[in-house]
Amino acid sequence: SAVISQKPSRDICQRGTSLTIQCQVDSQVTMMFWYRQQPGQSLTLIATANQGSEATYESGFVIDKFPISRPNLTFSTLTVSNMSPEDSSIYLCSVLSPTSGNEQFFGPGTRLTVL
Amino acid sequence: GENVEQHPSTLSVQEGDSAVIKCTYSDSASNYFPWYKQELGKGPQLIIDIRSNVGEKKDQRIAVTLNKTAKHFSLHITETQPEDSAVYFCAASLYSGGGADGLTFGKGTHLIIQP
Numbered sequence A: 001s002a003v004i005s006q007k008p009s010r011d012i013c014q015r016g017t018s019l020t021i022q023c024q025v026d027s028q029v030t031m032m033f034w035y036r037q038q039p040g041q042s043l044t045l046i047a048t049a050n051q052g053s054e055a056t057y058e059s060g061f062v063i064d065k066f067p068i069s070r071p072n073l074t075f076s077t078l079t080v081s082n083m084s085p086e087d088s089s090i091y092l093c094s095v096l097s098p099t100s101g102n103e104q105f106f107g108p109g110t111r112l113t114v115l
Numbered sequence B: 001g002e003n004v005e006q007h008p009s010t011l012s013v014q015e016g017d018s019a020v021i022k023c024t025y026s027d028s029a030s031n032y033f034p035w036y037k038q039e040l041g042k043g044p045q046l047i048i049d050i051r052s053n054v055g056e057k058k059d060q061r062i063a064v065t066l067n068k069t070a071k072h073f074s075l076h077i078t079e080t081q082p083e084d085s086a087v088y089f090c091a092a093s094l095y096s097g098g099g100a101d102g103l104t105f106g107k108g109t110h111l112i113i114q115p
Helices: none
Strands: A004-007 A010-013 A019-025 A031-037 A043-050 A068-072 A075-080 A089-096 A104-106 A110-114 B004-007 B010-014 B019-025 B032-038 B045-051 B056-059 B062-067 B072-077 B086-092 B109-114
Touching (some): A019 A089, A019 A110, A031 A075, B004 B086, B032 B062, B045 B056, B072 B086
Parallel strands (some): A010 A110
Antiparallel strands (some): B062 B072, B086 B109
């Protein structure tokens, strides 16, 4: 399995500001995903981020609000822009296993609170 | 798009008894069905998965069954222990040779093991 780290682990932000979340993997992976988990809820896919191409966003999520970068095969960032209290969630990155190809492993998550 | 239903939302069992969590999915094209365990403050941990060409898979106390015709799959945990207490999520996705879609998750089951 891949070892995934995220920074920051948690943050408290003021509405109207932006936060960039980093995801680092210990091996090269082609496909990375970003998910949102609202308090006490399930996980919802935000976007798929493949190295070398634009991120693909799911219905209800747009690039202006959640810009994603994927500069290389071990790193990605998700920015939550112009935040409001409704953006308070846990944001998780996941990767496809570099060996099995369809197992997805998750990072520990970034807990975001917007005041 | 895919829709995954999960039941029950909460399950309380006596230590040593078995626990069963059930999920149904809507998209017959989905071919990969993982189960995740999430403990408080942590990211989801993959515990077992099954592909659509297999009807059952077992790993020690954990087993998953898949009925492709009925589009449902289940997680079975035998001889439950206190450390099994957590939230369990089922998920579905489409995996092809070139990669995989992001996961569609069920709403989760809070499993409580009573001592």
